Amino acid sequence: MDKIFRFLFGNRSTPPEKVMDTANTAPLTEEQLKAIVNSQNMQFDLQQLISAAGQSVGKQRDLNEDSLLAITTTMAGNSGNLPFGLYIVADGMGGHQFGEVASNAAVRTVAGYILKKFQPYLFQIKVETMEESFQEIMSGAVSEAQRIIQREAPGSGTTLTAALVLGQQITVAHVGDSRASFIYPDGRLETVTRDHSLVQRLQELGHITAEEAENYPHRNVLYKALGQGDILDPEIFTLAFPQPGTLMICSDGLWGVVAEQDIVRAVNEAPSLQRACQNLVAAANMAGGPDNISVVLAQLIG
Known part of the structure; x- marks a missing residue:
């Protein structure tokens, strides 16, 4: 984890809530989430967060x-270990390599901002209450x-779908048409984000x-993207992590x-999340690979 912080920071100093159907899967309130982070005595169930990622330039x-990030670790404390994950996919646009600059800047900036906020808790540094x-x-x-x-890539833009996992909770920030979805063992796929696209x-x-939307001629046109426009209104909401189930961002x-x-x-x-990512990327390429392909998968076990 220390290597990740050095990569992101170097040596420098430092909307509508979605609610699940049953009480057992209802997300905690923001006050409860902060209490978990700030508590020194709360007991945590032993759970393991695992993740994998896959990416390809595609065939065309x-x-x-595209840029992606997948960080999985634990917040260790006197009362046990709390799973912590940060998963981001960004799909840049703008041409002349500005799309690449935009997506990379989005991932690095969002990850750096969030991890700086949580660094004291991840490394058990004594801090004030969050x-x-x-x-x-x-x-x-x-x-x-x-x-x-x-500032760095004027005229460009990027989608951004980021998921912050703490324990059994997922807080999502979303702009554009990358997606966050839940995949269940019974064969259901539930997309929890909304595409900010014309179609x-x-x-x-x-x-x-x-x-008709599947073959609409302007299906890739976005009306909202990170880096474009003066006013940005991202979707931000909190959900319970599906158990059993898989979080997919792509x-x-x-x-x-x-x-x-x-x-x-x-x-x-698939026998593992990494193999699942490889199979998904291969399937997209076998279908023609018309665009860059990025996917992150995560599961909470136990």
Whole structure:
């Protein structure tokens, strides 16, 4: 973990909530989440968070404009270990390599911002009580990424889907049309983010059907992207981690090419998350690989 912090920081100094259906899976309130971080006496169930990632430039692109990050560790304390994960996928756009710059800046900035906030807790440094909610931290990270991208790659943009996992809770920040989804052992795939795309908006307004959307000529046009526009309103919400189930974050180079049932099968039938990622990337390339492909998978076990 220390190597990750040095990579991100060098030696420098330092919206609507989604609620699950049952009480057993309902996400904690922000006050409860902060209490977990700040508590010295709370007992935690022994659980293990595991993750894997896969990426490919695809078959029809010369440049990879996707960026991703997958960090899995634990917050160790006197009362036990609390699983901690940070998973990000960003799909850049803008041409002339600016898309690559935008997505990389988004991932590094968001990760750096969040990890700086949690560094004292991850390394058990004595600090003051955390005052910001997790959703406020995610919002600050997205705003900082917006500023950095507009400075370093003006005119470019990127999608961003980031998931902060602490214990059994997931806090998501989302802009664009990369997706966060839950995959269940019974074969269901539930997309928990909403595409900020023209075709999705037309569907919501009833102008086109889901079937028509699959072949709509402007299906990749976004009305909201990180780095573009002066006002950014990301989706930020908290959910319970599916147990059993898998968190998947991916770019449209995967979900826009591979059928939903094939994605579910690749994940549920693989012997490991890493093999599942490899199979998903291979499936997208076998389908023509028209775009860059990025995927992160995570499971909470125990």
